[in-house]
Amino acid sequence: MKNRKVVLVGTGFVGMSMAYAMLNRGGINELVLIDVDKEKAIGEQMDLSHGMPYAPEKMKITAGDYADCKDAAVVVITAGIAQKPGQTRLELTLTNAKIVKEITENIMASGFNGIIVVASNPVDIMTYVVSKVSKLPKGKVIGSGTVLDTARLRYMLADYFKISSKNIHAYILGEHGDSSFVPWTHAYIGCKKVLDVMKDNNHSIEVLDKIHESVWKAAYEIIEKKKATYYAIGMALNRIVRAILDNENSILTVSTYLDGKYGEEDVYIGIPSVINKHGVVDTVELELTKEDQVKLDKSCNVLKEINKEIVEKLGLC
Numbered sequence: 001m002k003n004r005k006v007v008l009v010g011t012g013f014v015g016m017s018m019a020y021a022m023l024n025r026g027g028i029n030e031l032v033l034i035d036v037d038k039e040k041a042i043g044e045q046m047d048l049s050h051g052m053p054y055a056p057e058k059m060k061i062t063a064g065d066y067a068d069c070k071d072a073a074v075v076v077i078t079a080g081i082a083q084k085p086g087q088t089r090l091e092l093t094l095t096n097a098k099i100v101k102e103i104t105e106n107i108m109a110s111g112f113n114g115i116i117v118v119a120s121n122p123v124d125i126m127t128y129v130v131s132k133v134s135k136l137p138k139g140k141v142i143g144s145g146t147v148l149d150t151a152r153l154r155y156m157l158a159d160y161f162k163i164s165s166k167n168i169h170a171y172i173l174g175e176h177g178d179s180s181f182v183p184w185t186h187a188y189i190g191c192k193k194v195l196d197v198m199k200d201n202n203h204s205i206e207v208l209d210k211i212h213e214s215v216w217k218a219a220y221e222i223i224e225k226k227k228a229t230y231y232a233i234g235m236a237l238n239r240i241v242r243a244i245l246d247n248e249n250s251i252l253t254v255s256t257y258l259d260g261k262y263g264e265e266d267v268y269i270g271i272p273s274v275i276n277k278h279g280v281v282d283t284v285e286l287e288l289t290k291e292d293q294v295k296l297d298k299s300c301n302v303l304k305e306i307n308k309e310i311v312e313k314l315g316l317c
C-alpha cells in the first residue's frame, strides 16, 4: 500500500509497545499519537523520535488529534482502562465501551475511510461497539482477538516440544478471555498433527489442556506480577497492521464478524481470518469437533449477551 500512515489512539503501555515495535521494524511512513492526556502523547512522541537514528527506516512521528485520521490507512485503538489484578476483562466493559464509542465518533468525524484495529478490552465487545458506531464495512473493523493468545500458545508449545515457534501451527479460537479454546484436531507441528506427536511419543493428552490453561491464565499471572501486559500485544498489533499495509493475505486469529459461518451471526470473535489491504476478506472455516463447536457457541453466547446489554446502554440499537 502506498498509504502507510497509522494513527494510534491511546499512548499507554500497549499502544506505545506497538509504536516501539513499529519503529524497530520499519515499514510505517507516519505514526500519529493521540491521547486524552495530550502531554503524555507529546512526551511519548519525543521519547520515541529520539530513537530514530538507530531505526532501520525513517518514520515521521507526531502527537496529533482526530483530524489526522482523515487520510490514515489504519487507526489502532488501544485507549481505555487496563485490567486490574483480579478483575475479569468483562468487568471493564461499560467503562471502556463509553471511551471507545467517543473515540470512534471522533475518528469518523474526520472523514476517515480506512481500517480500524481495536485492542482495548474486552476486545471482542469493543470491536462490536466500534463496528456499530463507525458503520464501516464489517471487514474494515478488526479486533486483535486471539492473536496474542495464539502467540502465547505457539510459544508454550514450542518450549514443550523443543521446536521453533515458527513451525507450530496451532490456533486459539473464541473470546479473547476465559472461554477461549484450542481446536487440537487442527494443531500441527510442521506437517504432523500435535495429537499424533503426543500419541507417538506416549505423552499424556492432559499436557495439552495444561498448556492451554497456562495460556488463558497468563494475562492474570502477568498482571499480578507487573500490573499490565504490553510487549507481546504490541508486537501482535504491529503484525496485524503489517498484514494490512503489505496486502499479505495472512491468516491471523483476529476478532472477525461472523454472519453465518460456524453457525454464528452478529458477533465479533477470534477466528482464523484472511487479512489484506481491504481488512478481513475471508475466514477459514474449520470443521470443529462437537465439543469444540459447543465451546465456540458458549464463547459467542457470552459475547452476544454482553453486546446486547452494552449496545442498549450506549443507545446504539
Ligand code: NAD
Binding pocket: 009, 010, 011, 012, 013, 014, 015, 034, 035, 036, 037, 040, 078, 079, 080, 081, 082, 083, 096, 099, 102, 103, 118, 119, 120, 121, 122, 123, 144, 145, 148, 176, 228, 229, 230, 233
Ligand atoms: P494504559 O492505562 O497504559 O493506557 C491507556 C491509555 O488510554 C492512557 O494513555 C489513557 O490516557 C488513554 N485514554 C483513556 N481514555 C482515553 C480517551 N477517551 N481518548 C484517548 N485516550 C484515552 O493501558 P494499557 O496497558 O496500554 O491497556 C490499554 C488497553 O489495552 C486496555 O483496555 C487493556 O485491557 C487492553 N489490552 C488488550 C490486550 C489484547 O490482547 N487485546 C492485551 C493487553 C491489554
